[in-house]
Amino acid sequence: MHVGVLRVRRDGDGYWVVDFYPAANPAVTNLYGFGDAADVTVPNQDSGATAVASTPSGRGGWILYGESGLVVPFGGARWYGDGTSLHHIGGTWPPFGSAIDYFSGIASTPDGGGYWLVGIDGGVFAYGDAAFYGSMGGQHVNAPIAGIARTSDGHGYWLVSWDGGVFAFGDAQFSGSTGSKPLNALMIGIAANPDGPGYWTVAMDGGVFAFGGAPFLGSMGNRALASPVHGIAASG
Numbered sequence: 220m221h222v223g224v225l226r227v228r229r230d231g232d233g234y235w236v237v238d239f240y241p242a243a244n245p246a247v248t249n250l251y252g253f254g255d256a257a258d259v260t261v262p263n264q265d266s267g268a269t270a271v272a273s274t275p276s277g278r279g280g281w282i283l284y285g286e287s288g289l290v291v292p293f294g295g296a297r298w299y300g301d302g303t304s305l306h307h308i309g310g311t312w313p314p315f316g317s318a319i320d321y322f323s324g325i326a327s328t329p330d331g332g333g334y335w336l337v338g339i340d341g342g343v344f345a346y347g348d349a350a351f352y353g354s355m356g357g358q359h360v361n362a363p364i365a366g367i368a369r370t371s372d373g374h375g376y377w378l379v380s381w382d383g384g385v386f387a388f389g390d391a392q393f394s395g396s397t398g399s400k401p402l403n404a405l406m407i408g409i410a411a412n413p414d415g416p417g418y419w420t421v422a423m424d425g426g427v428f429a430f431g432g433a434p435f436l437g438s439m440g441n442r443a444l445a446s447p448v449h450g451i452a453a454s455g
Contacts, residue, residue, distance in 0.1 A: 285320025299347030324366040339363035352389030379409040394431030421451040
């Protein structure tokens with residue numbers, strides 16, 4: 220099971236727990252709503268979903284399918300394009316395994332009028348009112364890129380790789396990473412600090428790493444988990 224948590228509703232109180240591959244029916248992606256977030260079920264379009272982004276209002280969002288680059292909107296979200304027409308590759312990346320889906324992350328713009336997609340090679344693709352500020356595409360990266368997070372004004376973004384490396388573009392400031400340090404588990408997500416500079420990254424064992432002005436508030440890194448962690452979202 221591949222489960223993540225997506226915060227919603229800046230004007231309300233709720234969130235989704237996202238089950239990308241439910242055991243009862245792997246052909247769908249389930250978003251289980253809590254608080255004032257409603258349940259959503261979307262049919263899987265190819266090998267399965269890899270990431271989800273919320274609209275600013277939290278009344279909808281977008282599901283990204285990693286193999287094809289397909290983006291499926293739900294709720295009040297609009298479709299602005301996707302990666303289905305792009306030439307991309309997945310495949311093997313020793314020592315990280317084989318059959319890795321190419322598209323690994325999605326982040327929406329502050330007004331919900333667009334989004335960015337990121338591939339495992341660090342390529343960034345902008346849609347709608349999202350501006351392109353650079354990428355790692357065509358450059359050497361030591362490990363697959365796992366996720367993307369935007370700055371508060373949407374004029375930049377960070378990428379995080381499985382080995383903990385962080386790459387900053389636009390007005391995003393590099394505040395450190397674990398790219399040169401041994402990790403107990405692969406880094407799988409990144410979230411921007413909504414209250415100031417900095418960001419958090421999270422590993423599959425639940426370990427959380429704080430950089431810049433982002434405070435460390437605890438983690439699951441020293442606890443036994445029934446399944447790996449697959450994402451992180453900031454409150455506020």
